[in-house]
Amino acid sequence: MKADKKTRTLRDLVLILSLLCIGLILFFILRGSMQAGTQVAVIVDNETVATYSLLTDGEYPLLDGKNLLVIEEGAAYIGESECPDHLCERMGRIRKSGARIVCLPHHLTVKII
């Protein structure tokens, strides 16, 4: 019984470590493939509704003002959102291609291309 408990704990550790490794490897592959982007695309329900240049600073209301996209010094972020969780506001600035901010409640994705 005791040995059984030990092997189970060992299996747990193997499971935890392999999942962490897979996560980390995927994370670094994703990061490694990203380069500085020049444009930001606004995607609603899988359709690109607008693209803006990352090179010019500006503020753009999205979805009739429900989200505010801010472009500043080559980075994009969501300045304000009417969604319930406000997670998109806290996702920070994105500047590399492939990076994205998702606002699930509004079906909105802001992506660097």
Place this chain on the structure above:
Amino acid sequence: MKNRKRLRKMTVLSLLFALAMIFSFVESRLPTFIPIPGVKLGLCNVVVIFTLLRLGAPEAIAVSVLRVLLSSLLFGNMAAFFYSLAGAVLSLAGMILLSKTKLFSPVGISVAGGVLHNIGQILMAMLILGTAGVLYYLPVLLIAGTVAGALIGLAAAYLTKRVDI
């Protein structure tokens, strides 16, 4: 005698369900410390794992699915319901299978549950948003699910060992 047993089981299940609802509420009040949709501690899973290990799979399914339904109605919205349900169903299926094999301790079962919960939510987000783009969050959600699952699993293991029902 048989009636008494049934009554007892019903009472225990109701208590566990109530406890899961309280955890749901507490969790909905906690600030999210990693700003990525779907990252959370999963406190309710303590109750679900306890139910699964002490009472059985059908009871765990009942507690989990009812919890998702009622907490979405009370503390969330309909969109949250679909994400939670996808996560809960996948996570439950995985945890039930793993507990049957007896290969892992509650910690391993909980880790699998946490990770599968996040995968279920990503799949649902892919379905709702119609894009594979949300896979961008998969690496972070894998790591978050593993860490949260391990912590919750430790709590569930302790409870399953100590608490008598």
